[in-house]
Amino acid sequence: xxxxxxxxxxxxxxxxxxxxxxxxxxxxxxxxxxxxxxxxxxxxxxxxxxxxxxxxxxxxxxxxxxxxxxxxxxxxxxxxxxxxxxxxxxxxxxxxxxxxxxxxxxxxxxxxxxxxxxxxxxxxxxxxxxxxxxxxxxxxxxxxxxxxxxxxxxxxxxxxxxxxxxxxxxxxxxxxxxxxxxxxxxxxxxxxxxxxxxxxxxxxxxxxxxxxxxxxxxxxxxxxxxxxxxxxxxxx
Amino acid sequence: xxxxxxxxxxxxxxxxxxxxxxxxxxxxxxxxxxxxxxxxxxxxxxxxxxxxxxxxxxxxxxxxxxxxxxxxxxxxxxxxxxxxxxxxxxxxxxxxxxxxxxxxxxxxxxxxxxxxxxxxxxxxxxxxxxxxxxxxxxxxxxxxxxxxxxxxxxxxxxxxxxxxxxxxxxxxxxxxxxxxxxxxxxxxxxxxxxxxxxxxxxxxxxxxxxxxxxxxxxxxxxxxxxxxxxxxxxxxxxxxxxxxxxxxxxxxxxxxxxxxxxxxxxxxxxxxxxxxxxxxxxxxxxxxxxxxxxxxxxxxxxxxxxxxxxxxxxxxxxxxxxxxxxxxxxxxxxxxxxxxxx
Numbered sequence: 001x002x003x004x005x006x007x008x009x010x011x012x013x014x015x016x017x018x019x020x021x022x023x024x025x026x027x028x029x030x031x032x033x034x035x036x037x038x039x040x041x042x043x044x045x046x047x048x049x050x051x052x053x054x055x056x057x058x059x060x061x062x063x064x065x066x067x068x069x070x071x072x073x074x075x076x077x078x079x080x081x082x083x084x085x086x087x088x089x090x091x092x093x094x095x096x097x098x099x100x101x102x103x104x105x106x107x108x109x110x111x112x113x114x115x116x117x118x119x120x121x122x123x124x125x126x127x128x129x130x131x132x133x134x135x136x137x138x139x140x141x142x143x144x145x146x147x148x149x150x151x152x153x154x155x156x157x158x159x160x161x162x163x164x165x166x167x168x169x170x171x172x173x174x175x176x177x178x179x180x181x182x183x184x185x186x187x188x189x190x191x192x193x194x195x196x197x198x199x200x201x202x203x204x205x206x207x208x209x210x211x212x213x214x215x216x217x218x219x220x221x222x223x224x225x226x227x228x229x230x231x232x233x234x235x236x
Numbered sequence: 237x238x239x240x241x242x243x244x245x246x247x248x249x250x251x252x253x254x255x256x257x258x259x260x261x262x263x264x265x266x267x268x269x270x271x272x273x274x275x276x277x278x279x280x281x282x283x284x285x286x287x288x289x290x291x292x293x294x295x296x297x298x299x300x301x302x303x304x305x306x307x308x309x310x311x312x313x314x315x316x317x318x319x320x321x322x323x324x325x326x327x328x329x330x331x332x333x334x335x336x337x338x339x340x341x342x343x344x345x346x347x348x349x350x351x352x353x354x355x356x357x358x359x360x361x362x363x364x365x366x367x368x369x370x371x372x373x374x375x376x377x378x379x380x381x382x383x384x385x386x387x388x389x390x391x392x393x394x395x396x397x398x399x400x401x402x403x404x405x406x407x408x409x410x411x412x413x414x415x416x417x418x419x420x421x422x423x424x425x426x427x428x429x430x431x432x433x434x435x436x437x438x439x440x441x442x443x444x445x446x447x448x449x450x451x452x453x454x455x456x457x458x459x460x461x462x463x464x465x466x467x468x469x470x471x472x473x474x475x476x477x478x479x480x481x482x483x484x485x486x487x488x489x490x491x492x493x494x495x496x497x498x499x500x501x502x503x504x505x506x507x508x509x510x511x512x513x514x515x516x517x518x519x520x521x522x523x524x525x526x527x528x529x530x531x532x533x534x535x536x537x538x539x540x541x542x543x544x545x546x547x548x549x550x551x552x553x554x555x556x557x558x559x560x561x562x563x564x565x566x567x568x569x570x571x572x573x574x575x576x577x578x
Binding site for chain 1: 342364367368369370371372
């Protein structure tokens with residue numbers, strides 16, 4: 001059980017990361033990662049929906065026939081998305097207005113339907129919850145990272161408007177990284193998100209490559225057996 | 237008797253030689269820019285060249301490629317020179333440095349270096365800066381009637397002057413004509429020194445100097461005639477068709493002799509990497525750029541159109557190449573669609 005859980009967490013956060021490896025959920029990722037607060041808001045909403053849908057799909061997995069499973073999953077996801085939307089409307093209304101259409105569009109996020117169909121419908125409740133948490137956490141981390149990069153390059157600030165999520169005490173969290181920074185619109189617009197995501201994927205592949213090389217180097221350090229080649233018939 | 241692999245007969249033009257010739261042919265036009273407008277162009281050229289070479293070396297090093305071998309082909313210098321001609325001469329120093337770095341990193345090296353880039357690197361950087369920093373890209377032009385001295389240019393570029401200049405707007409003939417033709421007649425407008433009849437002072441000289449440089453390139457066989465001729469012809473035909481009424485739209489001579497027309501036709505559009513390949517393809521490619529330049533200049537909001545026109549046709553170049561493959565020697569043209577004897 002615990003090894004399975006650690007594999008699930010490792011998959012979700014790194015080796016099968018929804019954003020960097022599966023490259024799913026591109027639409028919200030490119031559209032709302034302009035600032036950290038937008039990315040965090042959408043990431044949390046996605047987390048709520050993904051964990052909820054994984055739980056529900058896992059519970060009903062023995063009662064839904066193959067033929068109608070996809071419509072059923074989409075209905076479940078849509079219900080959870082509506083819940084998340086209403087919750088945001090109630091508690092973080094300003095953020096709800098900023099994110100706009102991208103909250104209802106969580107329904108179409110392929111990561112969620114993908115996890116429901118590929119994992120939750122074949123696994124019991126607990127692993128499904130862990131998988132949902134790990135997958136959405138991996139997605140959330142990439143969203144926030146991309147949001148931070150684009151916010152610094154685009155506006156020269158970090159953690160601006162965090163009070164939209166954390167209330168008034170977060171107003172002082174804003175960091176002005178560069179003074180008198182002229183806004184660099186390219187990073188704020190979607191093309192900047194494409195380039196930023198490209199660099200994040202490249203960084204992940206670079207780290208993976210280096211680790212693989214290290215592993216390979218460790219292996220060759222084992223004591224070598226004699227590699228002398230017999231060249232005559234009488235070496236002794 | 238060792239024999240090398242083919243080709244056994246090669247031309248005398250190496251990549252480095254082509255690039256250096258191109259740089260030399262840009263000198264007259266560049267000198268006119270400095271003489272008529274501002275020393276800022278020269279400062280920009282130095283900044284852009286230094287940045288481009290440094291960034292190219294750094295990236296070649298991280299990509300584990302031979303650094304000196306690729307630096308020696310001078311292609312980074314060509315990119316820097318084109319960018320220096322395109323950027324506003326009195327732009328702050330960091331704008332030029334960012335632009336040159338963007339051109340080399342995003343325009344060229346990320347795609348795999350010289351010969352692999354689908355877009356013209358200098359135009360990628362120009363378009364990116366124009367979209368990202370519109371204020372700095374439109375308010376730092378020099379005026380023709382009062383060219384700033386080298387010292388003044390340096391002060392403005394490095395933000396050293398005590399007065400702190402916010403912006404210098406030099407009206408371009410293209411933009412000014414478009415803005416004012418609604419309330420003035422063509423005859424009234426053209427007597428202004430900015431237009432000087434239809435030979436705008438400074439702009440016309442710069443364009444003619446680039447034309448001469450381009451003709452030298454043609455003579456040295458660095459480029460073929462197809463792209464410049466089709467580009468200029470399409471632009472002229474479009475202008476004759478739609479701007480025949482000089483009281484309504486910018487007339488043809490100002491289209492040809494102002495803005496960046498000649499620089500675009502001979503030096504930017506002819507980039508062999510990002511342009512179409514076959515002769516027929518080059519004709520279509522040049523015509524497309526000419527058409528887009530006219531469309532964007534006339535009905536768009538930007539003062540000039542070269543960067544976007546060239547980038548859009550760079551997108552189309554692979555498609556053009558696909559449909560304009562030359563007939564292979566010894567083969568007949570492929571029959572497309574249904575064959576008659578089927």
